[in-house]
Amino acid sequence: MADIFSPSRLGGTSQAVALASACLSILLVLYLMFFADLYRRPDATESQVAQTLEGRPPLDIHIEMMSLDPIRQTVEARLNFPERRADAAQAGGARVRLSDGGFVRELHLPADRAAGATSVEFGLDGSISAYPFDVYRTDALIAAFAGEGAQEAPLAVQLTVWERLPAWEARVVSRPARPGEVGLPISIEARRPPAHVVFALIVYAVMAVIAVCGLAIGVLAACGVRKIEAAFASSLAGMLFAAPMLRNAMPGAPPLGVAADAYVFLWVQVALMIGLVLFICAWARRGSPP
Template identity: 35%
Template sequence: MTSPTPARRRGRRAALVGGILALVLLYVVVILLYAAGGRIERAEVSSGGAGDPLVLTLTPASIDGAAGHMTLRIKPGPLGSYSSDQFSMDETVHVLVTGTDGSRTIEYGADEVAATETVTLTLDGFIEQWPFDRYTTETLIVPLREGADGEGVPIPYVLSVDGRVPGWSVQAEAVATDPMVTEDGPVAPLGVQFTVTRAASTVAFGIVLLTLMVIAPVLVLTAAITVYRGRRKIEATMLGWFGAMLFATIPLRNFLPGSPPIGSWVDYVIVLWVIAALIAGLVIFVLAWLRSGPDGVASAQSANDNAHSQDDGSDADAGSDGGGAGGGE
């Protein structure tokens, strides 16, 4: 056997170093993307009107693409001119929130501590397009006090959006509608439009997992075709390895971030063909094993018998040499 030339050894060493550097670079990029992602760009809009406004801070808490829901926390404070102690409202204020599963009204009673409330907004989008799925929703949030005629009258307020949702990229755009004339002057009902996409770190994580899934059938097919062409001997124990690769595909697919449902486009583009390639590799290996037939088994048995006979002959020669030496003494 000829040893590799120095140039070939240097090429292999360079390829190994390059592969290690690529993995380290990929690792650093994914970590940096995760650290930088998920932060919501702060958005703020005022309704106008006289006096100190009521500030409502909106914080997206969680996003469920499969259910099409986004949980939103609404925190009041500062409470503005309609509160003398900044802990409770001087009169009952109802906050109307649209875009939920039906319109919802949050009540801040007089002389009651104004606490954070949670609402669930509905999202428009398709999780089947994971990891490039995109969702939108719009909500109108208006605090109302009871007017002289018993109707709800908007009070001056400010909507502020802030927070962070890990694994998601959320863009908030404040929307102001036509103002309404009130005792506090013109007050415009305010809304917020949310646009939600997967964070870059989540997309990178999913691409890495899908790449690993593609590598598995490539290895299996390479081994199976090599054995079928007779360049490597048949090892029946490799069937267990092929089976393990096949059964590892589904847990790996279910580990994808965001848990895309079965039938997503990623299943048709990648997962289905990964399973098909693994089965093909298993079939090719079994055909190679069957093709070897009894001759392959007989030749293997003959090789084992020859090895045993050579061992017995060596033991006999060693015994005779020992006996001759004893007789010479």
């Protein structure tokens, strides 16, 4: 009992308590900051982007973001055209032209019946190698026309956008028209939600901590600072296989080879392998005989 309450033991306990308290305080502050940021972010809702042409009623187009493929760098959207279209009642109906700078697609809207929903893909600029901070953008143009040939006349466009996109934060806004552009110029941007970014960063941090622990076990055993315990061999082997499972559990887990893998995951595996080899070598040299 006297050793427990000795000054040296009490001093070490006080330092440990102070360090643990500081770590918990930092964790609590980060926790509150994270949830405060989530609370301030508004939920995705419908937004409208409109083009005005004097004396011409707008063509209503509803667009819903369906999915985003970061590998192919495309976003799929579904276009719906409400039945109430005064502009499409003209002979010949209306035509809608969509372009993202790399493709042009034209849709024909008949005047005598409602047009069905149509799926389109917009190409995006971005790279998944920046995971989890990857951002994808594109500038698109939506134009509408009535009539054919010499009778063709531009129509105003009113775009109603539902920006909710699974596992992404999407945003569609109007942008300034470039020279020669006719129609409604828009900009589409998508990025990963803060919760996904924080989760991915925490997983990479956990992998780094596991690597440091595994390397410390191997180095201390090899240097003879700590007693060789055979159970550590299975622990190190488990760490070696746990890191890939953690990596694949991240939200929207990208293919192997993104920049974060080169900075963290690859070296985690190397550190764990070195720690396991050092421990096995120390066990082979100084381990207890049968």
